[in-house]
Amino acid sequence: xxxIRFDDGAAYExxxxxWSRLAxxxxxxxxxxxxxxxxxxxxCGNGAFTELLLQRCAPAEVQANDPSEGQLAFAxxxxxxxxxxxxxxDALALPFEADxxxxxxxxxxxxxxxxxxxxxxEMARVVRPGGEIxxxxxxxxxxxxxxxxxxxxxxxxxxxxxRPPNWQVGSPAGLAALWSGAGLRDxxxxxxxxxxxxxxxxxxxxxxxxxxxxxxxxAAMPPAxxxxxRERLRTRLADAEGRVAYDSLAAAVRGRVPEG
Numbered sequence: 001x002x003x004i005r006f007d008d009g010a011a012y013e014x015x016x017x018x019w020s021r022l023a024x025x026x027x028x029x030x031x032x033x034x035x036x037x038x039x040x041x042x043x044c045g046n047g048a049f050t051e052l053l054l055q056r057c058a059p060a061e062v063q064a065n066d067p068s069e070g071q072l073a074f075a076x077x078x079x080x081x082x083x084x085x086x087x088x089x090d091a092l093a094l095p096f097e098a099d100x101x102x103x104x105x106x107x108x109x110x111x112x113x114x115x116x117x118x119x120x121x122e123m124a125r126v127v128r129p130g131g132e133i134x135x136x137x138x139x140x141x142x143x144x145x146x147x148x149x150x151x152x153x154x155x156x157x158x159x160x161x162x163r164p165p166n167w168q169v170g171s172p173a174g175l176a177a178l179w180s181g182a183g184l185r186d187x188x189x190x191x192x193x194x195x196x197x198x199x200x201x202x203x204x205x206x207x208x209x210x211x212x213x214x215x216x217x218x219a220a221m222p223p224a225x226x227x228x229x230r231e232r233l234r235t236r237l238a239d240a241e242g243r244v245a246y247d248s249l250a251a252a253v254r255g256r257v258p259e260g
Contacts, residue, residue, distance in 0.1 A: 014207040016048070019196060020107055024107060037060060037103050040094070042065060044066045046078075047075025049083070050062060052080075065094070066086075091113050094123075094126050096126045098126060111170045112166070120179065129259040130256060136192060136251065139170050144248055144251075148248075150214055157225065184255030189252065192249075195247045197245045201234050205246040233234050
C-alpha cells in the first residue's frame with residue numbers, strides 16, 4: 001500500500017479544498033462559535049478551513065500547524081488567511097503550553113493522525129477548561145469519501161487504492177468514542193452531507209488528480225488501463241450534458257474540556 005502524502009498545496013486545493021470548505025461551512029453553522037476566540041487548527045493542510053475560520057468567526061488569534069511545508073507555503077498565500085500563523089509541526093506534540101487556546105479543531109485530519117486518541121488528548125491539553133474541541137472527517141465506512149467512486153472503480157479493476165491509516169475513526173460512533181475517551185464533556189456528533197458540482201467531466205477528472213492517492217496510482221497505470229478507468233467514471237458520473245455532481249458524507253464531533 002502506498003503512503004498517502006499531501007505536499008502540493010495547489011493540487012490539493014483543486015481536489016479537496018472545495019470539499020473542505022463545503023463541509024466546513026456546515027460544520028461552523030453547527031458549532032456557532034463566539035467571536036474573539038483563540039483557535040488552533042491542527043493539521044491545517046493548505047489552509048482551506050483556516051481561511052474559512054478567519055472569514056466567518058472573527059477570531060482573536062489563529063495558530064495553524066501541519067507536517068507538510070509544501071501545504072503551508074500555499075496556505076500562507078491565501079488572502080483570506082492573513083492573520084493566521086502557519087507553523088510546521090506534529091499533531092501529537094503541539095508546541096504550546098496547557099490551556100493556551102479557547103478552541104481546537106481538526107478538519108479532515110483525524111484519520112491521518114498516527115495515534116488519534118493521543119491527537120485528541122493533545123488538543124484537550126492546549127485548550128482551556130470549558131473550551132471546545134471539534135473535528136469533521138470523511139466517513140469512509142459509509143462510502144462518504146468524495147472520491148469513493150474512483151476508489152470503487154479501481155477496486156473493480158483489481159487495484160487496491162489506499163485509505164488513510166485510521167479511516168475507521170471517521171464515523172459518528174468512532175469520533176464519539178475518541179472524544180469521550182479523552183474525558184471531554186457534552187460530546188455531540190452529526191452527519192454533514194455536501195454536494196459538489198463540476199461543469200464537465202474533464203473538470204472532475206483534472207481536479208481528482210490533485211489527490212495524492214489517485215495521482216500516484218494514475219502515474220503508475222498503463223495508458224490503456226487509465227483510459228478504461230476514465231471511461232468507467234464518465235459512464236458512472238456524467239449526466240447527458242457531461243456535467244458531474246455528487247454527494248459526500250462527513251461526520252462531525254464536538255466536546256468541551258472539563259472545568260474544575
